[in-house]
Amino acid sequence: RAAQAYHMKRLGLSGLMRPGLTETVxxxxxxxxxxxxxxxxxxxxxxxxxxxxxRRHPWFEAELLPELRADIAASLDRARRVCEGRPDKNRETA
Structure with missing residues (x-):
């Protein structure tokens, strides 16, 4: 919880913190x-x-984790494309 508070404040997002860990997540x-x-x-x-x-918060695995996995996969794909010398798919022009 302290790490969340530190990073949220550092990024200017303190207003999005909630009273407890569960509420913030x-x-x-x-x-x-x-x-x-x-x-x-x-x-x-x-x-x-x-x-x-x-176990008490099944929404975490059902909702948040798939989005997190997709974002990680997209980031790794962008990094792979850069390493291979290919442009980012989002920046390609026709």
């Missing part, structure tokens, strides 16, 4: 949309102790 769509060129996702700490939290 539930606000992921608004947080993600707040920065047009950066994909920011509020996540719980990756710990075995969070197993109960994950």
């Amino acid at each position: 539930q606000n992921w769509r608004e947080i993600r949309a707040a920065l047009p060129h950066t994909r920011l996702y509020p996540l719980p700490h990756p710990s075995w102790r969070n197993t109960g939290w994950l």
Whole structure:
């Protein structure tokens, strides 16, 4: 939670923080949309102790994780294209 507060403040997004971890993570769509060129996702700490939290909040795996995976895949694809010397698909012109 402290790391979330630090980074949200650093990025000027303190107003999107909610009172608790769950509420902040539930606000992921608004947080993600707040920065047009950066994909920011509020996540719980990756710990075995969070197993109960994950079980109580199935929306995390059903809704947030697929979006996160898609954004990571797109970023890796862009990086691969740059390494191969090919232009970014989003910047190609006809």
